[in-house]
Amino acid sequence: MKTKNILVAFGATLLFLSCATNPFTGKQTLALVPNSQILPMAFQQYNQFLGENKVVRGTTESEMVTRVGQRIAKASERWLNANGYTGYLKDYKWEYNLVEDKTVNAWCMPGGKIVFYTGIMPIAQNETGVAAIMGHEVAHALANHGQQRMSAAQLQQVAGVATTVAASGRSAETQQIIGTAFGLGSQLGVMLPFSRSHETEADRIGLQLMAIAGYNPDEAAELWKRMKASSGGQNPPEFLSTHPHPDTRIANLNAWAPAAKAEAKKFGVTSFK
Numbered sequence: 001m002k003t004k005n006i007l008v009a010f011g012a013t014l015l016f017l018s019c020a021t022n023p024f025t026g027k028q029t030l031a032l033v034p035n036s037q038i039l040p041m042a043f044q045q046y047n048q049f050l051g052e053n054k055v056v057r058g059t060t061e062s063e064m065v066t067r068v069g070q071r072i073a074k075a076s077e078r079w080l081n082a083n084g085y086t087g088y089l090k091d092y093k094w095e096y097n098l099v100e101d102k103t104v105n106a107w108c109m110p111g112g113k114i115v116f117y118t119g120i121m122p123i124a125q126n127e128t129g130v131a132a133i134m135g136h137e138v139a140h141a142l143a144n145h146g147q148q149r150m151s152a153a154q155l156q157q158v159a160g161v162a163t164t165v166a167a168s169g170r171s172a173e174t175q176q177i178i179g180t181a182f183g184l185g186s187q188l189g190v191m192l193p194f195s196r197s198h199e200t201e202a203d204r205i206g207l208q209l210m211a212i213a214g215y216n217p218d219e220a221a222e223l224w225k226r227m228k229a230s231s232g233g234q235n236p237p238e239f240l241s242t243h244p245h246p247d248t249r250i251a252n253l254n255a256w257a258p259a260a261k262a263e264a265k266k267f268g269v270t271s272f273k
Contacts, residue, residue: 020144022144023080023083023085023088024139024201025143025201035091035144039091039110039111042110042113043111046095046113050097053101055098056099061118061121064127064130065096065097065116065130066096068096068127068131068134069096069134069138070096071131071215072131072134072135072138072210073089073092073094073138074213075209075210075212075213075267076138078212078267079208079209079263080142082266082267088142091111092111092141093111093112094113094114095113095114096114097114097115098115098121099115099118102118102119103117103119104117104119104120104227104230105117105119105120106133106137107137108140109141110141110144111141112138114134114137116130116134123223123226123227125223125226128210128219129219129222129226131210131219131273132206132215132217132219132223134206134210135205135206135208135213135215135220136202136203136206137206138209139201139202139204139209140198140202142205145202195243196244199244200249203220203256204252204256207253207257207260208263210260211263211264211269211272212263212264212267213269214264214269214273215272215273217256217260217261218254218257221250221254221257224246224249227246228246228247228250
């Protein structure tokens with residue numbers, strides 16, 4: 001019991017001392033792993049990834065990815081500066097690459113390292129579709145979702161140890177039941193909803209960024225209609241997924257588009273691509 005109390009106290013101390021502020025929501029978020037550690041690792045892994053994959057250069061699509069990425073990055077800086085976060089991007093090293101891969105995916109590592117796979121380009125269809133994807137992925141980085149996920153994983157490990165200690169002294173069967181219950185409960189009840197909340201947050205932030213960059217936010221919902229069609233309707237139940245159901249996502253994006261346009265208007269943007 002003493003060990004359990006120590007672990008609980010340790011976890012509480014980590015929570016108290018290791019928080020950051022999400023500039024887009026104003027909420028306190030987990031930051032057990034500082035960006036001073038995360039960004040160098042991200043840059044190294046990104047360079048390693050590029051060295052092991054075929055990077056597409058000098059094509060219309062690759063140039064479009066770079067162009068859109070630069071506009072979204074500029075929109076991000078404008079929003080952050082206007083909202084009291086000057087210097088927020090000082091450690092970012094923006095980079096945009098298109099990689100030859102049939103996978104329907106794109107991602108942004110902490111610090112602004114972005115990859116689009118060629119497999120997602122037919123679904124994007126055009127520059128505005130690329131902007132919807134780019135805005136979403138950049139939003140993950142700006143909101144420090146990677147940092148939060150790493151921090152949550154550390155807390156999950158601490159909680160797992162505490163659960164094991166609490167079950168000690170009981171029968172092997174009871175310990176197994178407790179361990180299994182913790183694993184399912186933490187995964188379905190905490191980590192997956194945590195992921196879905198990140199995806200939803202990135203959708204909303206990304207919508208604003210693409211609008212400030214001059215791209216029509218109405219097109220984000222259309223992109224996700226195409227994304228849904230490309231999956232052939234094979235989506236897991238929402239509560240078992242790290243992403244919101246496409247229908248939920250489409251409804252949200254349609255509802256948020258007017259607010260994104262209103263936000264863009266604050267920056268003098270009233271017409272969209």
